[in-house]
Amino acid sequence: xxxxxxxxxxxxxxxxxxxxxxxxxxxxxxxxxxxxxxxxxxxxxxxxxxxxxxxxxxxxxxxxxxxxxxxxxxxxxxxxxxxxxxxxxxxxxxxxxxxxxxxxxxxxxxxxxxxxxxxxxxxxxxxxxxxxxxxxxxxxxxxxxxxxxxxxxxxxxxxxxxxxxxxxxxxxxxxxxxxxxxxxxxxxxxxxxxxxxxxxxx
Numbered sequence: 533x534x535x536x537x538x539x540x541x542x543x544x545x546x547x548x549x550x551x552x553x554x555x556x557x558x559x560x561x562x563x564x565x566x567x568x569x570x571x572x573x574x575x576x577x578x579x580x581x582x583x584x585x586x587x588x589x590x591x592x593x594x595x596x597x598x599x600x601x602x603x604x605x606x607x608x609x610x611x612x613x614x615x616x617x618x619x620x621x622x623x624x625x626x627x628x629x630x631x632x633x634x635x636x637x638x639x640x641x642x643x644x645x646x647x648x649x650x651x652x653x654x655x656x657x658x659x660x661x662x663x664x665x666x667x668x669x670x671x672x673x674x675x676x677x678x679x680x681x682x683x684x685x686x687x688x689x690x691x692x693x694x695x696x697x698x699x700x701x702x703x704x705x706x707x708x709x710x711x712x713x714x715x716x717x718x719x720x721x722x723x724x725x726x727x728x729x730x731x732x733x734x
Contacts, residue, residue, distance in 0.1 A: 542571035544596045546627040555622060562609040564623055567602060573680065574598040574670035578628045579607050598670045633667055638685035640713035640727060646681055647730050649673040682731075689731035694724060 547567040556562030564581055574597050581590045592607040609623070649665045652658065654673040667677040687693055688710060700707040702717040711719050713726035 542573065542600070544571045544575055544577060544627075545569045546625075547602065549623075549625045551623045556609060556611075559611050561611050562623075564607045564609060564625060566605045566607060566625065566627075568596055568605060568627070569602045570596050570598065570600050572598050572600060573668040573676055576669065579605070579625060580628060581607050581609055581623050581625050584622060584624055595669075598668060598676070633680060633684035635685075637664075637667075637681070638688055639710050640688055640723065640730070641709075641715045643678075643681060643685075643688055643730050644713055644726060646673070646678060650675055650678050689727060691724070691727060694719065694727055698724070 545568065547569050549564055549566045551562065551564045564579075566579055568577070574595065577594055577596050579592045579594070581592070582588065590607065590609050592605070594605050596603070607625075645662070646665045646667075649660055649662060650673050652660050652673075654661045654665070655671060656663075661673070665673045665677060667680045670676070682689065693708075694711040697706050697708045697711055697719050700719050702709075707719065709715075711723055711727070713723040713730070716722070
């Protein structure tokens, strides 16, 4: 049997940031230029610009498309927020990538629905479109969403963990809804079969 692994998730990377070499003059807005090399998955990214040695912090959010392109974003630092004292200032910057998958979606049943939507390449306006399955927020449900799920929720496809709760049902102490792939309240051969078919490589 040949197993094809899902595509790797490449996150956006902060390449550089620049600010006025002389600092930001008193009473003016400053612009920090941030260069980001994109990944193969769209992300909402927060840039947190902080003035060294002070509590000043200005945040900006952008959507980085999943196209691997390099783009420059400008973060405006308003004078009223950060330039109350005399002098000029340098800036430090950090990029924080939002988590793509909530632990709440890490269930076999969610994976079944996700795989079905991805098989159709569902987009807004399609009959099978459901935004909850667009995990990377790029406007299409695809193998990238499945790959993101598999990376973020590795235990869902763990057959050994399913076998630990095999032949349990709702109300049993060991019942775990994560492995109730068909959501019928019982973990049995049908769930094991769904794990096998939905956890196979793309």
